[in-house]
Amino acid sequence: MGVRISLSELASAVANEGGIGVIATAGIGILEKDISTNWIEANNRVLRNEIRKAKKLSRGIIGVNVMVALSNYADLAKTAIEENIDIVFSGAGLPLHLPQYLNGNTHTKLVPIVSSGRAAKIIAKNWIDKYNYIPDAIVVEGPLAGGHLGFKIENIENPEYKLEKLLSEVIEAMKPFAEKYNKPIPVIAAGGIYTGIDIYKFLELGASGVQMGTRFVVTNECDASIKFKQTYIDSEKEDIIIIKSPVGMPGRAINNCFLEEVYNGKKKPFKCPYHCIITCDYKTTPYCIAFALTNASKGNLEHGFAFAGKNAYRTKGLTSVKHLINSLLEEYKQAIRIRQIVFYPMFQRPNELYVTG
């Protein structure tokens, strides 16, 4: 989660609990002194440091998220691969050339993030034809996610684009590739997954894993300021809104005075120092999204706003990553037990479904 929401502290805490901890690379170097004169190097430097810190703090699996829409996308991907990162996740555009940045390093896994079966198929075909590389997994992100969304605004509430449906589309799209090349392509579901019961539901629907953002914001280890986390805790259902991001995509965020001023036309175009996002029309856009998100991550919400998933209003307080993951696991086990009771009365229960604990 960017900008500077998920860095080494959150990523290592998640990895220490057996999850995959992900460092967001978008604008990661924005607080460096030389950022406006040395955008590429400053970002690479901070990314390197964050990966090294995370690896010192955890021997678990650490990934990075690199958005295709970033103007320094290739530099960030190459830097992470040089640092022997375990996984590069890449979305916000089609990561058609991601395998090109591998440097003979066979350790790093490459995982596209998509919002449709069609996109998954295009990427897989392109990677295989051009680079002889089969995606190591696919994340499918549905319309309830936080941050930028890969849907047209009018489709966000359309049931045709529900995560449940997209997940089965992506699984179907990957099947022929997995069969032809005899390599499993796990599909990971993301967007609006909040409880262990949700996790159970998506695994039952065929997902091999889930990606969660919003719930991990309100952890002690999340790298954002306490004020950023507090906006989640204080938010009400109606505060979670869809905005038109300068990036050219819709985004989900928590409404505040800053966003109201944007919509009331009170913000004016600014001078862009680095043109960090390829698709940002910085000459006409009323604010810099990189600055706004950085301000928010530092707790300055008068000059920025928080991206958040549709369920952010359900967060009630801070917790630790360990406690959160344990409670998700407990709920997950509970969902299995309930299913057994509903579907398998005592005398019919098949052995392999017995769960203890």
Ligand SMILES: Cc1cc2nc3c(=O)[nH]c(=O)nc-3n(C[C@H](O)[C@H](O)[C@H](O)COP(=O)(O)O)c2cc1C
């Ligand atoms: C604060 C925030 C920042 C995010 N930043 C990014 C990002 O930089 N790149 C990206 O691919 N996804 C980003 N996302 C999406 C998350 O990685 C994740 O897929 C999504 O939020 C999952 O839905 P959930 O928040 O309902 O669990 C962000 C989400 C949030 C809440």
